[in-house]
Amino acid sequence: xxxxxxxxxxxxxxxxxxxxxxxxxxxxLRARKEGNTGTRLSSIAGLIACGVMAAxxxxxxxxxxxxxxxxxxxxxxSSSWAWIDAGSFSVELSMVVDRLSSVMLLVIxxxxxxxxxxxxxxxxxxxxxxxxxAYLNLFVFAMLMLVLSSSLLGMxxxxxxxxxxxxxxxxxxxxxGWPAEAGQKAFVFxxxxxxxxxxxxxxxxxxxDTLDLSDIANSVQANxxxxxxxxxxxxxxxxGGACGKSAQFPLFTWLxxxxxxxxxxxxxxxAATMVTAGVYLLxxxxxxxxxxxxxxxxxxxxxxxxxxxxxxxxxxxxxxxKVLAYSTVSQLGYMFLGIATxxxxxxxxxxxxxxxxxxxxxxGSGSVIHGMRDEQxxxxxxxxxxxxxxxYITFLAGAAALxxxxxxxxxxxxxxxxxxxxxxxxxxxxxxxVGIFSAILTAFYTWRxxxxxxxxxxxxxxxxxxxxxxPATMTLPLSILAxxxxxxxxxxxxxxxxxGEQALRDWISPVTAAGDAIxxxxxxxxHPSLWLELVLLALGSAIALVFAHKGFHGFKNGWQHDDAMxxxxxxxxxxxxxxxxxxxxxxxxxxxxxxxASYVIATLVDQMLIDxxxxxxxxLAMKSGxxxxxxxxxSVMSYALWMGAGASILTVVxxxx
Amino acid sequence: MADTLFYILAAGTLACGMGVVTARMPxxxxxxxxxxxxxxxxxxxLSGFQFLAATQLLVYAxxxxxxxxxxxxxxxLGDEAELQGHLGFSLSGKKGLIAGATALSLGLVGVVGAGxxxxxxxxxxxxxxxxxxxxxxxVLFSRYALPFEAASLLLLAxxxxxxTLAKRQRTTDAGAHPQSAPPSTDGETAA
Amino acid sequence: xxxxxxxxILTLSALLFATGVLGFxxxxxxxxxxxxxxxxxxxxxxxxxxxxxxxxxxxxxxDGVNIMQGPIFSLFVILVAxxxxxxxLALVIAFYRLKQTVALDALTELKD
Numbered sequence: 001x002x003x004x005x006x007x008x009x010x011x012x013x014x015x016x017x018x019x020x021x022x023x024x025x026x027x028x029l030r031a032r033k034e035g036n037t038g039t040r041l042s043s044i045a046g047l048i049a050c051g052v053m054a055a056x057x058x059x060x061x062x063x064x065x066x067x068x069x070x071x072x073x074x075x076x077x078s079s080s081w082a083w084i085d086a087g088s089f090s091v092e093l094s095m096v097v098d099r100l101s102s103v104m105l106l107v108i109x110x111x112x113x114x115x116x117x118x119x120x121x122x123x124x125x126x127x128x129x130x131x132x133x134a135y136l137n138l139f140v141f142a143m144l145m146l147v148l149s150s151s152l153l154g155m156x157x158x159x160x161x162x163x164x165x166x167x168x169x170x171x172x173x174x175x176x177g178w179p180a181e182a183g184q185k186a187f188v189f190x191x192x193x194x195x196x197x198x199x200x201x202x203x204x205x206x207x208x209d210t211l212d213l214s215d216i217a218n219s220v221q222a223n224x225x226x227x228x229x230x231x232x233x234x235x236x237x238x239x240g241g242a243c244g245k246s247a248q249f250p251l252f253t254w255l256x257x258x259x260x261x262x263x264x265x266x267x268x269x270x271a272a273t274m275v276t277a278g279v280y281l282l283x284x285x286x287x288x289x290x291x292x293x294x295x296x297x298x299x300x301x302x303x304x305x306x307x308x309x310x311x312x313x314x315x316x317x318x319x320x321x322k323v324l325a326y327s328t329v330s331q332l333g334y335m336f337l338g339i340a341t342x343x344x345x346x347x348x349x350x351x352x353x354x355x356x357x358x359x360x361x362x363x364g365s366g367s368v369i370h371g372m373r374d375e376q377x378x379x380x381x382x383x384x385x386x387x388x389x390x391x392y393i394t395f396l397a398g399a400a401a402l403x404x405x406x407x408x409x410x411x412x413x414x415x416x417x418x419x420x421x422x423x424x425x426x427x428x429x430x431x432x433x434v435g436i437f438s439a440i441l442t443a444f445y446t447w448r449x450x451x452x453x454x455x456x457x458x459x460x461x462x463x464x465x466x467x468x469x470x471p472a473t474m475t476l477p478l479s480i481l482a483x484x485x486x487x488x489x490x491x492x493x494x495x496x497x498x499x500g501e502q503a504l505r506d507w508i509s510p511v512t513a514a515g516d517a518i519x520x521x522x523x524x525x526x527h528p529s530l531w532l533e534l535v536l537l538a539l540g541s542a543i544a545l546v547f548a549h550k551g552f553h554g555f556k557n558g559w560q561h562d563d564a565m566x567x568x569x570x571x572x573x574x575x576x577x578x579x580x581x582x583x584x585x586x587x588x589x590x591x592x593x594x595x596x597a598s599y600v601i602a603t604l605v606d607q608m609l610i611d612x613x614x615x616x617x618x619x620l621a622m623k624s625g626x627x628x629x630x631x632x633x634x635s636v637m638s639y640a641l642w643m644g645a646g647a648s649i650l651t652v653v654x655x656x657x
Numbered sequence: 658m659a660d661t662l663f664y665i666l667a668a669g670t671l672a673c674g675m676g677v678v679t680a681r682m683p684x685x686x687x688x689x690x691x692x693x694x695x696x697x698x699x700x701x702x703l704s705g706f707q708f709l710a711a712t713q714l715l716v717y718a719x720x721x722x723x724x725x726x727x728x729x730x731x732x733x734l735g736d737e738a739e740l741q742g743h744l745g746f747s748l749s750g751k752k753g754l755i756a757g758a759t760a761l762s763l764g765l766v767g768v769v770g771a772g773x774x775x776x777x778x779x780x781x782x783x784x785x786x787x788x789x790x791x792x793x794x795x796v797l798f799s800r801y802a803l804p805f806e807a808a809s810l811l812l813l814a815x816x817x818x819x820x821t822l823a824k825r826q827r828t829t830d831a832g833a834h835p836q837s838a839p840p841s842t843d844g845e846t847a848a
Numbered sequence: 849x850x851x852x853x854x855x856x857i858l859t860l861s862a863l864l865f866a867t868g869v870l871g872f873x874x875x876x877x878x879x880x881x882x883x884x885x886x887x888x889x890x891x892x893x894x895x896x897x898x899x900x901x902x903x904x905x906x907x908x909x910x911d912g913v914n915i916m917q918g919p920i921f922s923l924f925v926i927l928v929a930x931x932x933x934x935x936x937l938a939l940v941i942a943f944y945r946l947k948q949t950v951a952l953d954a955l956t957e958l959k960d
Contacts, residue, residue, distance in 0.1 A: 081803045636955045637876070641756055644873050648759040648766075655766050659850035667860045674864055674887055678871035683879040683950075690883045693864075697890055703850045704857070704901045709922055716926050721886070721933045728937045729879060732944050756873035760866045767862020771855040779851060780906040787904050788919035796916040797923070808927050815931040822938040 004076040007095035010059050010105070011144040014137045017052030021045040021134035028130050045130035046123075049137050050116045056140070057109040063097045064106060074098055074510045075214075083153065091211050095148040100511040103348060103504070104147045104280055107355045111272045112140050114477035118363050119264040121473035122370060132172065132262065139165035143273050147280065152201050152211040155281070159197065159245065162274045163190045169269060170261040179260035189254040193244015200237030207231060213284055217514050220287035224518070232292035238285065239299055242278025246332050249306040253583050256325040263366030266321060271328050271362050272355035279335045279351050286344050286515030297427060300340030304434040307333030311441035313579045315448070316562065319376045320365045323449050326579070327402065328358055330438060334417050337435060341428060342519045343420035344512040345505035349492045350417055352504075353409035356488050357401035360481035364395035367470040367478065368453060375460065378449065379559055383458040387467035390475045392454050397482035399450045403443040404544040406537075409488030414439060415540040416494060422536060436543065443544045447551035448561075455556040494533060663703055670696040687725045691718060705779075707786040708793060857898040865891035878943065878950045882936045889929045893922045 024045035031038030063076060080094035097105065116136065123132050142161025149155045163186075171183030201211065207227050208216050223231060242248070247255035258270050269275070282289060282299075289296055310330025317323045331354050338347035369376055371388055385392040401410035418439070421432040460467075469475070492504035509516075554561040566573050575581060673696065676689030694717045701710035783789075797805060864887060871884030900918020903909065940950060947954045 079799050082800050083803070633956075635953050637873075637952050638752065641752055641759075641873050644759045644869055645755055648762045648869075651766050652762055655770055660852050663850050663852045663856075667856075670860065671863055671867065674867040677880065677883050677887060678867055678875065680880070683877050686877075686880045686883055690886060693887065694890060697894065700857075700860075700894070701897060704897060705904075706897055706901075706919060706922075709897060709919055712923065712926060716930055717886075721930055724933055724937055725879065725883065728940055731941070732950065753874060756870065759873060760870035763869055764862050764866025767865060768859050771858035771862065775853055775855070777851050777853050777902075778905050778907065780904050780909050782906075782909065783904050787901055787915060792916060793919055796914075797920060801920055804924065808924060811928070811931055815934055819934050819938040822935075822942050 004095075004097075005078045006059070007063070007076060007078040007097060007148065010056055010063075010095065010148060011141050013052050013056050013059075014140040014144065017049050018134045018137035018141060020048050021130050021137060024048075025128070025130035025134055039129075042129040045133050046120045049133035050113070050120065052137060053109065053113040053116045053140065056144070057106075057113045060102070060105040060109045064102045067097065067099065067102050077150065080150065083151075089205070089209060091151050091153050093154045094150045096150045096214075097148065098511060099508045100280075100283060100348070101147050103352065103508065105144070107352055108140065108143050108147065108273050111355050111359050111481070112143075112268060114480055115264050115268045115272075115359065115363065118267075118366070118474050118477040119262075121471045122264055122366055123262065124471075128172065132169075135165055135168050135172070136264075136268070139169065139269060139274070143277075146277055150212060150214070152204065152213060152216070155213070156197065156201065159241075159277065160194065162269070162277065163187065163194070163245070166190070166258070166269050166274055169265040170258045172261050172265065176260075182254075182257040182260040186254040186258050189251050190244045193241045193251055196237045196239075196244070197241025200234045200241060203230060203234035203237060207234065217285060217287050220291050220514065221518060224291050228291065231288055232295050235285070235288045235292045235295045236298065238281060238288075239278075239295065239302075242281050242336075243302065244278075246275050246278030246336070247306075247329050248278070248302050248332065248336060249309060250582060252306060252310070252329045253579060253586070255329055256322055256579065259319070259321040259325050263321070263362060263369060266325070267359045267362035267366070270325065271358040275328065275332060276335070276351045276355070279332070279339065279347055282336075282339050283344055283348060283511070286339075286512055287518050289339065290342065290515040290518040296340045296342070299336050300421075300428060300431050303333045303336030303338075303340055304431040304438075305333070306330065307337065307438040308434050308441075309333075309580050309582075311438040311445065312576055314445040315441060316565075316573055316576045318379050320368065320378050320381075320449060320453060321362070321376055323378075323445060324358065324361055324365060327361075327442070327445070328354075330442065331358065331402075333438075334414060334435065337421060337431060338417035340431075341417070341420040341424045342515070343417060344515060345492065345502070345508055346413065346416040346420055348508060349504050350413035352491065353401065353413040353485070353488045356481055357398045357408075357410055357485035360394060360398035360478060360485050361402060363474070363478055363481065364391055364398060367391040367474055368395075370470050370474070371467045372460065373465050375465065378452040380460050381453045382456040382460070382558070383454070384467055385454040388469045390469060391478065394475070394478040394482040395454070396450065397486050399446045401485040401488070403446040403548045404439060404540055405548060406541040406544065407489065408486055409484070409491075411540065411544065412489035412492065412494060415537055416492070418540065419494075419533065419536045423532075436539075439540070440543055440547050443547035444551035447548045448555045451552045451555035452559060455552075456558050459558070494537065659703055663700060666696045666699050666703070669693075670700070683729050684726075687722065687729065690725075691722050694718065694722075705783055705787045708788045708790055854898050854902040857901075858895060861891045861894040861898065864888075864894065876951045876953055878940050878952055879937075881952065882933065882940070885936075886929060886933065889925055889932075893925050896921045896925070 024041045027041045028038035028045075031041060066076060067073060075096055075098035077097075078095040080092040082090060083093045084091040116133075119132065119136065123129050126132065139162060142158045142165055144158070146155050146158025146162060149158060167183045167187045170186055171180040174180035174183070204216060205211060207223060207230050208219055210216065220231065244251045255270060255275065259266055261270075289299070307330045310326045310328070310333060314323045314326035314330065317326060331350070335347045335350050335354070338344075338350060367388065368381070368384060368391060371384070371391070372381065375381065397408075401408040404411040404414050418432060418435050421428050421435055490503075492502055494502075578584065670693050673689045673693035677686050677693065680686035680689060694713065698710045698713040698717075701707075701713060868884045868887030868891060871887065872881055875881055875884065896918045900915055903918075904915045909915065943955070944950055
């Protein structure tokens with residue numbers, strides 16, 4: 001323990017890269033003022049950012065190899081700094097890589113590296129090119145702090161850091177106006193969650209007198225009984241924090257708006273990494289949740305409901321990125337459903353495969369948008385498969401994984417979560433049905449999106465827009481992610497009574513052992529019988545294939561199907577298009593009363609009471625000031641004298657009493 | 658023996674301290690500060706802080722004192738005639754009284770607060786010095802690594818600050834005597 | 849090592865501090881004022897070290913008080929003192945260039 005100080009490099013390399021890129025940005029601004037373009041400085045910033053990510057990826061791989069090479073070692077830990085040291089309570093900060101965080105590390109640095117390369121092509125020519133990479137690297141720094149910190153406080157620093165970067169990057173094109181508003185919305189929603197996170201942390205301090213994550217995880221068992229209720233409350237509050245960050249009902253509406261940012265940002269932050277931070281938090285504290293079955297059920301309900309809302313809303317969207325955003329909301333719901341059933345490894349599995357295929361889909365949509373000159377409306381696309389063959393093929397791979405076409409990565413991970421929900425039985429039965437229904441919707445909207453974008457007539461003005469394939473810096477990451485999205489299932493193939501197949505589950509078992517011990521309390525974890533597993537897999541395949549087919553054929557010739565729905569059930573369509581009216585409910589039930597209250601406070605309390613006090617204080621100061629004026633003669637020496645005299649009086653007073 | 662030496666050194670420290678305050682010329686004041694610090698470093702050594710004693714000598718005598726003397730010589734402050742008007746205990750009666758009372762009360766509080774007088778029993782475990790270099794370094798680079806790094810930032814900021822102070826002075830000089838300023842290419846004189 | 853009671857070292861420290869305060873308050877020459885500040889900082893250092901030495905006594909060392917805190921704090925104080933002296937003297941030079949004197953009562957800019 002304590003000898004792995006190179007782990008500090010992992011977060012701080014991207015930070016250094018961010019500082020370099022920021023310097024380049026200021027250099028570019030200066031060059032522009034002098035009449036140069038400054039493009040060369042900017043492109044250096046892009047290269048530095050990518051190089052730093054490559055280094056971070058190499059370090060992550062090295063950490064992974066260290067862990068995999070010696071199964072006895074469960075965690076690499078750097079030496080720790082005392083951050084807060086107050087009496088019996090202290091917070092130490094160190095970097096820890098264990099089985100769970102090594103998986104997260106590889107996802108963050110791996111997918112992050114690909115997205116950095118993609119951004120070189122995507123952001124080319126943007127005036128804020130260097131600034132973009134500065135923000136992106138800063139985000140990676142914060143995300144790695146979140147994942148690697150040994151204590152909840154360090155995690156919170158990363159948690160806030162990713163929120164800040166998300167805000168900065170959503171509003172990256174703030175001159176347009178609405179991205180800035182979307183950024184503010186994301187920030188405010190996250191703040192609600194962060195307040196819950198903080199309260200939960202305070203409660204954890206009260207219960208365990210520590211914020212060290214592994215200490216908390218290890219001492220849950222001993223506190224069951226005496227502190228069960230408090231622990232459940234803390235778990236619920238932390239889940240509230242996760243709701244904000246991971247866009248769960250009722251705090252999910254910021255994520256679709258967050259699509260105002262550049263597409264690589266949507267891929268990296270709002271699909272692959274940041275929004276999964278909530279899942280990571282819950283996995284890290286799995287014993288805490290295992291000890292609170294009621295909270296687990298609440299999480300399950302929220303997850304299933306979010307999955308349903310996201311999937312059903314994605315059905316009627318016209319904007320390709322909005323479809324993917326609601327789809328992300330829905331897939332995150334699945335992850336929380338997985339956690340709720342105690343299927344820790346299944347949730348992590350879905351997190352990883354989702355990072356692959358949703359990152360791919362976002363990057364693919366970015367490639368489409370890039371080729372279509374910033375057009376995002378699918379009704380104005382169509383027939384793009386002829387113009388952008390590589391984007392088309394890789395997009396198909398991502399869509400197959402998202403909709404759960406058999407043998408792709410998404411098929412295995414989603415089915416594992418649903419299988420666990422099914423096995424759990426009891427109250428989880430309705431959740432399973434909701435999950436299956438959402439899977440139906442998922443297959444449908446995914447292939448609707450594919451059909452509208454790549455098939456049918458070309459519904460754009462071919463004279464104005466000439467769709468073209470994106471450069472190699474963009475298609476290469478797409479190809480790599482496509483392979484991962486198709487083959488990612490190999491990480492954790494279903495058990496099927498073949499020994500040694502559930503690689504990921506075995507891999508993180510040291511981390512989840514404490515949670516499992518509490519959850520099953522000595523009893524054997526329920527494993528599905530072979531035929532049941534086969535039946536569930538077959539059901540999943542059938543659903544995916546049938547509804548993918550339906551979605552594809554309904555839309556391969558245009559959007560007539562949507563129009564038909566609109567004329568048949570206008571209210572339902574309106575309800576779905578606006579994400580179950582959650583935002584307008586907020587506007588009516590929360591924002592409007594708050595406005596009223598703040599108006600009252602502004603006129604009554606602020607203008608009359610507080611302003612009166614402030615003005616009174618001002619008048620008092622003016623009057624007394626004119627009396628005391630003679631003391632302040634402007635000489636430094638007499639100031640020093642009065643300061644010294646005051647200090648000595650205070651000292652005498654403190655000593656005497 | 659060592660005890661007697663301590664009291665002698667303490668007297669030396671205080672005498673030199675008074676020398677700092679009462680010296681007419683800044684040069685003598687700084688030299689007696691050097692004496693005071695030297696006595697203190699000997700006291701550190703006697704109390705079992707070898708590393709701190711060495712640091713005290715190196716940093717104060719080696720760096721800070723040289724800096725003081727350098728400034729005195731640079732500004733030619735040794736010239737008594739030039740300083741005639743500004744020296745002495747310059748506060749008028751009432752303010753001087755307040756200053757004296759302040760210093761006296763602070764000193765008294767300290768002395769009374771110190772209380773009297775329990776015997777000191779040295780711990781044989783620390784025979785090689787309380788600030789044994791191994792132990793000190795271990796603590797400094799692990800538990801106090803963060804303040805250590807912050808200190809490096811402080812020194813960097815100091816360096817930049819001192820350079821800026823010196824540099825800004827030069828440009829104001831150039832502004833005060835535009836005819837003597839070299840033909841400048843930067844924007845400051847042009848503006 | 850000497851066996852002087854801790855209280856005597858603390859007394860020395862208090863007297864040294866008072867000397868420094870006196871010099872800081874009554875002298876006009878900026879350089880002497882800075883020298884007095886150094887005296888005060890050293891008095892504080894002496895207190896830290898006296899405390900550290902006190903807790904290293906045989907019957908107290910087992911208390912788990914971190915004896916290294918004294919030397920570490922002193923080290924940082926010396927560091928800050930060095931930085932302070934550098935900045936202070938740079939200010940003196942700037943001050944001298946501006947006013948052609950080092951007398952503190954020439955500094956009356958705060959009046960306006």
